[in-house]
Amino acid sequence: MREQGTAAQGPVRYGWVLAVVVAVQFMVTLDASVVNVALPAMRSELGFTEAGLLWVVNAYTLVFGGFLLLGGRIADLLGRRRVLWSGLALFGLASLAGGLAQAPGQLVAARAAQGLGAAVLAPVALTIVTTSFPAGPPRARALGLWSAAGAAGGAAGVLIGGVLTEYLDWRWVLLINVPIVVLAAAAGRYVPDGRPERRPRLDVVGAVLGTAGLAALVYGVVRTGTDAWTSGTTLGCFGAALVLLAGFVAYEAKGASQPLVRLGLFTHRAVSGANLTMLLLASGQFASFYFVSLYLQQVLHYGPAVAGVAFLPFCVGFTTSALLASRFVARTGPRVLVAAGTLVGAAGLLWFSRIAVDGTFLGTVLGPSLVTSLGIGACFVPLAGAATGTVPAEDAGMASGMLNSAQQVGGSLGLAVTVSVATSRSANAAADGDSPLAALTSGYGTALLCGAALLVAAALLSLVLPGRRPAARPTDSGEAAETPTAQTI
Template identity: 45%
Template sequence: MTTTVERPYGSIGAQAGGGVDSRRWLALAIIAVAQLMIVLDASIVNIAMPKAQADLHISVADRQWIVTAYTLAFGGLLLLGGRIADFIGRKRAFVGGLLGFATASAIGGLAPDASFLFAARALQGAFAAVLAPAALSLITVTFTETRERARAFGVYGAIAGGGAALGLILGGVLTEYTSWRWCLLVNVPIALLTAAAALPIVGESRAEGKARYDIPGTLTVTAGLVSLVYGFTKAAEDGWSSAVTLGFLAAAAALLVGFVIVEARSAAPLLPLRVIWERNRGASFLSSLLIGGGLFAMFLFLTFYFQVSLGYSALRTGFAFLPFSAGIIVSAGLASQLMPRTGPKVPMVAGTVLTVVGLFTLTQIGLDTSYVSHVLPGELLMSIGLGLIFVPMSSLALIGVEPHDAGVASALVNATQQVGGSLGTALLNTVFATAVTNYVIDHGASPQSTAQAQISGYTTAFVWGAVLILLALATIVVLVRAGKDEVPAQAGAVHAG
């Protein structure tokens, strides 16, 4: 493992004479805007998906690529992005990530067809994978005093938790009163202005030592995940037993096994296997992967239920999701208070149980059911449950980790959630499409039957989403052994999709 030493270049955390530069809080504001843009992008695009699908004539099987192209690139490249930021300079990576994100957003906003949109979303994810770890590292090196660093990460966490709610409303407003395209184009001025503000204010720092990047590991894991998602997509079109579907799934398995072999033999692995073998940390990463699958899919299918089945406007859809964001923020605060008393396992078990109950509650929706009686209870149960999970999950990832592995371990929580979201969305979209097809075959293709088939697809997907969360619950119950005295003092930022 390469030993790295921090070398600041004009760092604004402290001046040469020993005084503290007040611009560090302005730098935090700039970094927070970039983080807000990344968080906003996910929720804004979710609200815009039905309009984008209709406008670009995207099939039901392929619509999940609007989500998975981004999350696959983001999650698959996040660890590499962190290493790039460390070695080329965090400020340079931060500014470059912003400019790249702006370019990708412009391509997506102007996309003439589905392929351009999918490519733009993947490019957004790739630049976000550089931008996000650069932002976190800049906070760490800018705020060197413990209490100030805690306050800075508190601001960062609040942006991560509350930004999604703002994105829901902004996405609704832009889609309703302008076009779904502005849900992507809005990133362009934000990113460019933030990059311009960062140049004179944010200080530079990087890690010394030879820059070594695990390109073989990056290629094998990315190709394996893309092949897996594509296999799920082909299953929706051709069936699970088709040669094409089985071919992609077999290729995915071979590539992912190859990734493990590459990491075991690499001198500078993208993912040091020692980080995931410890049972508590392994439980954190595996449960994050499974919960990400259920969470991202829930957003996808509820969005289409609101707008397609119930006829909600995009703006009304945004407001319909607000209780979900509020519940996560409140319960995450509760989890932070509980952990020192109970350890991580108790809130995580309680949270997964509430999330499963919430998903099963959503299986009762119909064409004539009320939002207040059938959707809101499920949303609140899920949001409270997820808030109880996310905080201890982030802490669990850092239990017993060596200092030089702490960055990888922390980033893995976000990376696994993004990858899990990719795989879960693709898999459950196939489950949805299969359920819809089977319902129409059994009941005919009348308008009423077709509408009811959509409901059958949603509820079937929610059941399988609950199965993913149940697997996460089993993982936590069996593997988590950490007590309250083993939990690190500072948890990572809360991620809500």
């Protein structure tokens, strides 16, 4: 893209900015799934218990989901370049520590620190896109590449984790982040800082209430993997989350002079609709990744590397549809793309739900993988544009944190619900006399069917999104910013 900028900040080197955003988004989403196939090797070498092993995944999820709102707001307060470098440093050091861990506690602590770094990096990456690139086709194309990087990172995590674990060592699923961090940090000097002239104070009370509330909610969800939904631990976590988040809303509405989240943003149909749709979309997406991975390894008996290669259609579909969505969103608006994408994704998961014990890659996996990924991948660009494109620049980090929180919490909730559904269905099938593999497959298929239902619900909710492209982001003076159309990436 041609360089452009103000006299105060100098020209913006869009190519370098885009490279940083793509690298960060790919890395953050990669680490949500890259450890999955390495878990058995970690347990064998470090001596994890079965319950303790879950925290290699849950520690990242819990901290990532709990601190996203705070991470987004910090980017608005301290400047995007400074926060980007801080997040990269934390993520890189945590990855190095995890790769060198010698005990279970060390690895879990490193994963938690990675989650904190990701909670800073994910919203700042989206903020950089929505504030650095001019509205119109340039921003849409940048959002397309951001979305493609995130989708490819999530799908490629299984592939990369399998290959590294089988042919090198499980430690490389964490150490691979270090060179990515170094390169992104070097290119980070081209990112516009965006530091406010008058630095507002951090809403400490809101930060404590919001972070603690989200952390309690995510903790309660991830605990459902070992505790029943009606257990005292689970209900206690959900009760605490309800109290904390209710207090957060009340304080932000009336008590905060400079709130962590401006609740008035939710009065905008585009913002509220995008966040709620993302919540349901992520619920179905996480289920597809999780249960297809289990099906490949537990039922079809694929090794880590082969299971990873089997995820290539997901990567291709997500990347392709995200890039295509960036070309069409300006013409169609978010409503059409999201509604169509979620329905296509639901059709793919419905097809996936017909998995069988004697399935094959070509007959059972390839087709539904492409349909599911092409549908879901088309949704992220329009949702990101709707959620962040019309808020003032000084609140862009806040809006980015909200959307990322919706994605993370939605994914955790959806996975917990579908795991419960799968477990119950498998138990019933076994009681009816099905073989262990048939019962397992039946549970996975029912969970994927549940994921399809979640995507249909997302399609219905997406109808509240604007039917045409949102207006350009307001400037500080409140007037709509001019939308350049002559720029090219």
